[in-house]
Amino acid sequence: MYHINYTGNGDSWCIVDESLSVAFVGTKDQAEDWLDLQENVRFRPSVPSLSSIIDRSAHTVLQFFTAVKEWLGRRSVAHR
Numbered sequence: 718m719y720h721i722n723y724t725g726n727g728d729s730w731c732i733v734d735e736s737l738s739v740a741f742v743g744t745k746d747q748a749e750d751w752l753d754l755q756e757n758v759r760f761r762p763s764v765p766s767l768s769s770i771i772d773r774s775a776h777t778v779l780q781f782f783t784a785v786k787e788w789l790g791r792r793s794v795a796h797r
Contacts, residue, residue, distance in 0.1 A: 719755070721748055 719740060720733045730748040732741040741751045 719752060721752070 718735055722731050722733065723729075724731050724742070728744045729742060730745050731739055732748055732751060734740045741748060743751065
């Protein structure tokens, strides 16, 4: 939850968070845009980044080939 306060200086507004820390200072329109952005970020579903998808995919492929290598190694030992 944020609170918006007029700073008393021209068209300057201040947005304060729950811990009373200043989160944003700007014009009234900028403050409203900033609040809208915060709301959009909070309610937007989380989408994994491309790099995290690639990292997970590479890890899965590596696990697969490691398992195949171990299986082939055990198989060749069993046939000796």
